[in-house]
Amino acid sequence: MANAQDQMPTPGTSNTVVPEKVREGVDLEINGKSYRHTGDDQMPLLWYLRDVLRLTGTKYSGEHGEGGYDLVLVDGKLASATSLPVVKLSGKKVTTVEGLAAADGKLHPLQQAFVDEDAIGCGYCTPGWLMASLDLLNRHPQPSDNDIDQLPNLCRCGCQTRVRLAIKRAAKGAQA
Amino acid sequence: MSDAHESTMQLSRRHFLKVLAGTAGALIVGIPFAEAADAPVPPSMLGDTLYGLGAYVRIDADGNVVIGIRDPDTGTGTSTSLARIIADELDADWTRVSVVPLGLGVDDDNGKPRWVYGHQTSGLGDSIPAAWADLRGAGALARWLLMQAAARRLGVPADRLRCEEGSVVAPDGRRFGYGSLADAAAKIQPPDAPVQPKTPDHYTLIGQPAGDINARAIVTGQTDYALDTYVAGALVAVLSHCPWPDGSVDSLDTTDTLAVKGVVKVVQIKPEAGVPLGQTVRSPAVAVLAENTWAALQGRAKLKLHWKAGAQSENSAWFEQQAADVVNDKNAQPAARVRNDGDVDSAAKKAARRVEATYVQPWLAHATPEPMNCVVKIDKDRAVLVVPTQAPQQAWSVVQRLTGLSPAQIEIRVPRVGGGYGRRLDHDYVAEAVMLAKAVERPVKLMWTRDEDLTQDYYRSATVHKFSAALDGKRQILTWNQRMASASALAQRGVPDNRLWTSEVDAHQLPAGLVPNLRSDWYSLPSAMLRGPSRGTSHVSNAFAVESFVDEIAHSLKEDPLVTRLRLIGEPRMIPLGDGRTLDTGRLINVLKLVADRIEWKNWLRTVNGLGIACWHVDGAYVAHAVEASLQGDKLNIERVVCAVDVGRVVNPTGLEGQVAGATLDALSTALNLSVSYKDSQIQQHSWKDYPLASMAQLPDTTDVILVPGDRTPTGASFLGMPTAAPALANAVFRVSAVRVRRLPLLKEMLRML
Numbered sequence: 051m052a053n054a055q056d057q058m059p060t061p062g063t064s065n066t067v068v069p070e071k072v073r074e075g076v077d078l079e080i081n082g083k084s085y086r087h088t089g090d091d092q093m094p095l096l097w098y099l100r101d102v103l104r105l106t107g108t109k110y111s112g113e114h115g116e117g118g119y120d121l122v123l124v125d126g127k128l129a130s131a132t133s134l135p136v137v138k139l140s141g142k143k144v145t146t147v148e149g150l151a152a153a154d155g156k157l158h159p160l161q162q163a164f165v166d167e168d169a170i171g172c173g174y175c176t177p178g179w180l181m182a183s184l185d186l187l188n189r190h191p192q193p194s195d196n197d198i199d200q201l202p203n204l205c206r207c208g209c210q211t212r213v214r215l216a217i218k219r220a221a222k223g224a225q226a
Numbered sequence: 227m228s229d230a231h232e233s234t235m236q237l238s239r240r241h242f243l244k245v246l247a248g249t250a251g252a253l254i255v256g257i258p259f260a261e262a263a264d265a266p267v268p269p270s271m272l273g274d275t276l277y278g279l280g281a282y283v284r285i286d287a288d289g290n291v292v293i294g295i296r297d298p299d300t301g302t303g304t305s306t307s308l309a310r311i312i313a314d315e316l317d318a319d320w321t322r323v324s325v326v327p328l329g330l331g332v333d334d335d336n337g338k339p340r341w342v343y344g345h346q347t348s349g350l351g352d353s354i355p356a357a358w359a360d361l362r363g364a365g366a367l368a369r370w371l372l373m374q375a376a377a378r379r380l381g382v383p384a385d386r387l388r389c390e391e392g393s394v395v396a397p398d399g400r401r402f403g404y405g406s407l408a409d410a411a412a413k414i415q416p417p418d419a420p421v422q423p424k425t426p427d428h429y430t431l432i433g434q435p436a437g438d439i440n441a442r443a444i445v446t447g448q449t450d451y452a453l454d455t456y457v458a459g460a461l462v463a464v465l466s467h468c469p470w471p472d473g474s475v476d477s478l479d480t481t482d483t484l485a486v487k488g489v490v491k492v493v494q495i496k497p498e499a500g501v502p503l504g505q506t507v508r509s510p511a512v513a514v515l516a517e518n519t520w521a522a523l524q525g526r527a528k529l530k531l532h533w534k535a536g537a538q539s540e541n542s543a544w545f546e547q548q549a550a551d552v553v554n555d556k557n558a559q560p561a562a563r564v565r566n567d568g569d570v571d572s573a574a575k576k577a578a579r580r581v582e583a584t585y586v587q588p589w590l591a592h593a594t595p596e597p598m599n600c601v602v603k604i605d606k607d608r609a610v611l612v613v614p615t616q617a618p619q620q621a622w623s624v625v626q627r628l629t630g631l632s633p634a635q636i637e638i639r640v641p642r643v644g645g646g647y648g649r650r651l652d653h654d655y656v657a658e659a660v661m662l663a664k665a666v667e668r669p670v671k672l673m674w675t676r677d678e679d680l681t682q683d684y685y686r687s688a689t690v691h692k693f694s695a696a697l698d699g700k701r702q703i704l705t706w707n708q709r710m711a712s713a714s715a716l717a718q719r720g721v722p723d724n725r726l727w728t729s730e731v732d733a734h735q736l737p738a739g740l741v742p743n744l745r746s747d748w749y750s751l752p753s754a755m756l757r758g759p760s761r762g763t764s765h766v767s768n769a770f771a772v773e774s775f776v777d778e779i780a781h782s783l784k785e786d787p788l789v790t791r792l793r794l795i796g797e798p799r800m801i802p803l804g805d806g807r808t809l810d811t812g813r814l815i816n817v818l819k820l821v822a823d824r825i826e827w828k829n830w831l832r833t834v835n836g837l838g839i840a841c842w843h844v845d846g847a848y849v850a851h852a853v854e855a856s857l858q859g860d861k862l863n864i865e866r867v868v869c870a871v872d873v874g875r876v877v878n879p880t881g882l883e884g885q886v887a888g889a890t891l892d893a894l895s896t897a898l899n900l901s902v903s904y905k906d907s908q909i910q911q912h913s914w915k916d917y918p919l920a921s922m923a924q925l926p927d928t929t930d931v932i933l934v935p936g937d938r939t940p941t942g943a944s945f946l947g948m949p950t951a952a953p954a955l956a957n958a959v960f961r962v963s964a965v966r967v968r969r970l971p972l973l974k975e976m977l978r979m980l
Contacts, residue, residue: 107447172301174644208891
């Protein structure tokens with residue numbers, strides 16, 4: 051990788067200021083904490099979260115993230131962690147399912163609604179549902195059934211109707 | 227598989243409960259186990275010391291209760307339901323209860339395995355019945371010991387004490403928390419005879435609703451699945467499998483793969499000759515082993531790999547044609563005459579009316595959300611595995627065969643599992659992980675990618691059902707003739723030929739017992755596609771065909787299909803079906819009427835939407851669905867779905883409701899969209915785009931579940947909500963569109979016929 055240090059100093063200029071060394075790695079913020087990734091910057095966020103940081107709440111979904119088990123928020127927008135190389139996240143804020151609850155352990159109202167409605171099957175797809183639902187509520191605080199229909203997540207255990215109830219419960223709670 | 231299950235039951239009679247004094251004043255009720263509680267925790271690379279306890283119940287000095295869960299939780303709710311069965315007997319304070327998956331309990335019985343926990347299988351619908359039979363004793367014994375300890379402390383007879391929410395209560399009202407009694411209780415000799423479980427009038431948790439006990443951990447991303455397990459020094463293995471199980475590597479160049487930073491090795495593995503399906507590698511594979519998943523994935527993408535085809539070249543269209551041909555061939559000999567009541571041929575001659583129909587259902591995959599994976603660490607005298615399995619005892623036998631270790635040297639941990647549906651009764655992926663760990667002499671974490679998971683499955687066979695029925699002048703069904711063709715899920719698994727039908731059709735299924743002359747024949751089809759157990763087993767395909775056909779009979783009679791069904795079922799009575807099975811028609815009528823009332827069936831004729839209904843029974847449980855569907859142009863909407871189930875005593879209403887609603891949606895999703903196809907024996911579905919589980923928009927907004935209260939011994943329910951959902955939908959589609967869907971997936975067929 052070429053950087054400023056590799057450039058030859060101009061001959062005859064004895065007082066050349068050596069440029070500050072470029073910091074290696076990618077700086078990003080995950081769940082409010084700062085991280086610097088110094089490995090392969092093409093590594094998808096999914097494997098950085100899981101293999102490097104051991105934040106395993108974000109799940110493997112498929113080659114291109116279909117299924118929605120790998121969803122996260124990047125600067126507040128829903129994104130598939132599978133298709134995002136870490137290099138593209140420089141300076142960005144990532145929120146994963148581990149970052150939803152308050153520091154004191156109090157669940158996010160949406161998490162609490164999932165618990166209250168028992169909107170859980172095997173649980174593998176639940177983090178993805180939470181992230182997509184959070185994104186939905188951010189855009190539509192009082193979502194219609196049609197809005198909820200647009201969620202991209204897949205579930206084989208069949209928790210969809212309970213997820214719908216949980217989203218409505220969270221929306222109602224926010225309104226009250 | 228049936229053989230393994232029987233031996234499990236037999237061995238479970240030999241296991242008995244033991245009381246252990248744990249460290250720091252804990253009371254532990256469990257099993258005598260090679261790694262008993264007070265033995266030093268073995269140097270474990272994976273952490274949690276609780277795994278080594280071999281305990282069903284542990285009461286700590288601080289009053290916290292830990293309950294060990296023996297059956298894997300694949301989303302079937304065993305973590306909660308089994309815990310509540312034990313906690314109720316214990317009179318525990320549920321808010322102080324946590325659970326821990328026990329993993330496999332195996333002891334060394336002179337070189338042979340002894341399954342110390344008894345039943346350890348998930349997804350066959352028998353976790354709760356098995357727990358009801360023996361796990362209540364663990365809670366009852368713990369409570370008895372705590373009461374004895376309190377009696378000694380107070381100097382009053384134990385029968386003057388009672389237990390309530392984690393405390394023993396003295397006659398004068400003083401309360402002694404279990405934690406304060408645990409140390410003393412652990413030193414009391416258990417009684418010679420088993421402690422009798424409670425009578426139902428004393429239940430405090432059983433029958434009361436409880437959400438998933440692990441819900442908080444799941445919604446915070448803290449629940450570790452096998453795929454979330456990290457072991458020091460482990461290499462990640464991703465694989466490229468041969469599309470043909472009997473194929474082989476034609477050419478392989480690993481140069482570019484090995485040049486990827488982090489890739490350590492490329493290893494070839496293949497099935498072992500003579501080993502039954504599901505117990506060895508499924509298809510030849512090239513594994514890329516790397517320091518992390520990303521490196522392994524990149525390495526796999528850079529393999530220059532060509533496979534040589536196997537001897538078989540089969541197309542799914544050809545298979546379906548074979549199935550259709552055989553059920554139409556009057557001279558074809560069935561592989562099994564599954565049932566033969568009365569005399570179908572003679573009685574059919576008296577018919578006033580005949581009805582015939584043929585139903586075709588596609589190949590299906592398991593499509594578990596968490597792909598196949600396995601973590602394994604093998605040392606000279608020990609193997610530790612983390613396995614997402616439904617059957618840890620079967621996983622053990624694979625590891626034992628491949629490592630040669632003695633029974634108790636193999637530790638199998640089973641964290642929560644991301645869906646099973648029958649796929650994880652097979653352990654090809656465990657065999658792969660063990661082979662790779664031996665090859666690289668390092669711990670291995672094996673992970674299948676989605677395309678491997680969908681194309682390397684043990685599929686459900688396509689099926690063709692042909693029915694003919696004869697009715698008399700009084701609208702009574704005189705004869706019922708079912709001819710079914712499929713490729714058995716039990717083939718190549720050491721099951722004798724004369725039992726291959728048992729995975730395909732149930733000898734006791736409807737309308738057995740209700741029609742005087744009934745014949746059910748099964749035709750065995752050869753196929754090179756590998757098959758295995760699927761969610762709901764034979765009930766899903768058979769209920770769709772049978773309950774669609776009953777609707778067709780009603781249509782030919784120009785009458786309300788609920789009326790036709792109720793006439794077919796007749797008076798409430800007990801009908802012996804053979805093999806010790808009984809049909810309780812009163813319970814069947816009840817679930818039918820419950821869903822009919824809830825969906826306002828009285829509007830069946832008038833409503834512009836279509837109403838459909840179906841009923842079934844599975845191993846002593848009864849289920850019915852009613853569906854309301856509408857059609858706007860060619861867009862099908864499932865407006866409402868109602869399901870009623872009667873499982874006997876309901877252990878956890880919330881859990882049961884979730885299982886039934888979930889199975890309903892899974893069945894609808896499958897019926898609407900899903901099919902597997904293959905060309906030249908190569909599966910054509912590689913991603914969720916090709917195998918599209920239903921989106922939120924395609925499914926109903928609510929699932930209305932009615933639980934019938936009961937006091938019979940509870941049955942299982944993990945797939946009970948599946949069989950009747952699809953036929954109720956198809957029957958509703960017929961009402962709203964006049965299209966009779968006789969071929970699944972439904973949407974494609976409906977659009978073709980509209």
